[in-house]
Amino acid sequence: MASTFSAVQVTIIDPNGDLDLRLYTTKDATGHQFNSASNGRPIVGKIHGQFKVSRKVMVDSSSYFKAMLSSNWAESRQSVVDIECERPTSAELWYRVFHKSLVPDSLYDIPIDMIGNVIQYGGLVQEVKGSDADLEELREWFKKCLERLDLPKITTDELKMLLYPCYAFNHAQGFATVTKRLAYEMSGHVTEISTTEDRSIHLDGNVIGSVNGAKGSLRSRLIRGLFEPMDRFLDARCACKEKSLFAYCQGIRKTGIWPLQDLHKKSVQDILDSPGFVKFDIKIPDGACFTCISKLSLTTIAKVRADVSKDFDGLCLDCINMTKTGDVDNDYWAHDRMKHWGKSCRINHGQPSWYFSFVGRKTDMKNHQLKKKQARDLFRNQSWSDSD
Incomplete structure (x- = not known):
């Protein structure tokens, strides 16, 4: 037909x-x-x-x-x-941007898996790789798209699809929310999901590494928070310490963190939200002394949960993109010295977000590393010349 x-x-x-x-x-x-x-x-x-x-x-x-x-x-x-x-919706959006024409309401509700194609089509009409497309004129469109999404509730697969768009459109709050949720809610290795045929459209590897690093740090902090009290029982001299330690271990078991060899099957958020963690239940052994009873206090576990839950605020695009002093090394130590982790950033965040975000754009960091290597080589050559 x-x-x-x-x-x-x-x-x-x-x-x-x-x-x-x-x-x-x-x-x-x-x-x-x-x-x-x-x-x-x-x-x-x-x-x-x-x-x-x-x-x-x-x-x-x-x-x-x-x-x-x-x-x-x-x-x-x-x-x-x-x-x-293949994607007329992406084409229409770019044509409207070119003409400064009103964007209809429907174009703010395109499926998450189509956003990558908008970026890819931008590369086509600009005759560059999708990863090099200038998306400045579409940032407001993307901002409104995100406002219509319920980021706290979308699936982890949808979060993976949004990783690169949030990065490419320089949406600080969106990128922080997506990376925070993935760090807390992924049990396995965090990766992206590509929705285009353009293989250039992906995050720099060091950014994905930082999300996984943050996830690992959260796990370590969770384990440390739950198991550190054991040292206090082992160092105790009271006659009831064995019973109290056993009671504590029974309580920990109910959180789902035990056995440790199965921990990789659960996300940090799964453990934090487990009934045994939310309503930590310890049966105080008969004859327990005041010191042991205080160690078995529910407030200790509640503090661990609260601290881990608010530890990581997501990756900060401003910390990734900016070297405020113009020098990577000076900027790193300036932040570390001042302890103002989110100074001049668009999102509020603490030290963990700053630490894992301080990776730089791949090209910038490669140039920085090359300069450091050249400086080392120059110093080495001068040292050899002096020794001769």
């Missing part, structure tokens, strides 16, 4: 537009065809979007369309141009 030009609903981007961009797909297009706008010959595919735009705006806004519409290509002389495009 053939689709025809007249049957396609046209979306008006520019009411005074002089060019129609007709988007089609060849996927699942068996039995579908339409007549080419350039020569009238049948093309196997389905038209799933047509947009009236300004040729001048498209040429001025996109190197991709500049090459297509202002050169010796056949499209430069056509009023209707056919373009193969």
Whole structure:
């Protein structure tokens, strides 16, 4: 069954537009065809979007369309141009941004797994890799998209899909929330989920390493908080210490952290929210002394839960991106000295977030590491010269 030009609903981007961009797909297009706008010959595919735009705006806004519409290509002389495009929603968004046209409400509700394609299409129209696309004009759009999502409740798979978009659109609060939830709620290794065919669209490896580092730190703090009281029982001299220690171990077991060899199967949040942790229950042994009773206090465990729950605020994009003194080393030690971990950052955070965020953008850190290596080599060569 053939689709025809007249049957396609046209979306008006520019009411005074002089060019129609007709988007089609060849996927699942068996039995579908339409007549080419350039020569009238049948093309196997389905038209799933047509947009009236300004040729001048498209040429001025996109190197991709500049090459297509202002050169010796056949499209430069056509009023209707056919373009193969699998995601017309992403295309429409960019066309509206180019024209500074009102973005309809529906474009703020696109599925999470389509946001990566918006980035990929930005790379296409700018003729760069998706990871190098300039997304400045779409930051407000992404901000509104996130406002409509219930970030505290979306699934961990959806969080993984949002990792790179939050990073690429420089959304500090979104990135912090996503990385915090993954650190607390993932039992296994934290990874991204790619939603595009562009393999360049991914986080720098050191950022993913930092999320996993923060997750490991939370686990260590949780274990340390629960097991440190055992030392106080072992060092005690009272006759009831054995019974009290056994009672404490029984209480710990109910939190789900025991046995330790199975800990990797549970996330930090799973353990913190376990009934045995929330309502820590210890049966005080008969004849326990005052000291042992105080060690078995429920407030001790409540403090561990509270401390671990608020330990990590997520990764901070400002700490990743900025070297406020202009020097990576000086900036690191300045923060460490002042203890103002979130100074000048868009999110409030403590020392753990600063520590795990201080990784820098991959390119910046590579250049920094190269300079340090060159300085070491120069120093070594000078030392050898002096010794001669």
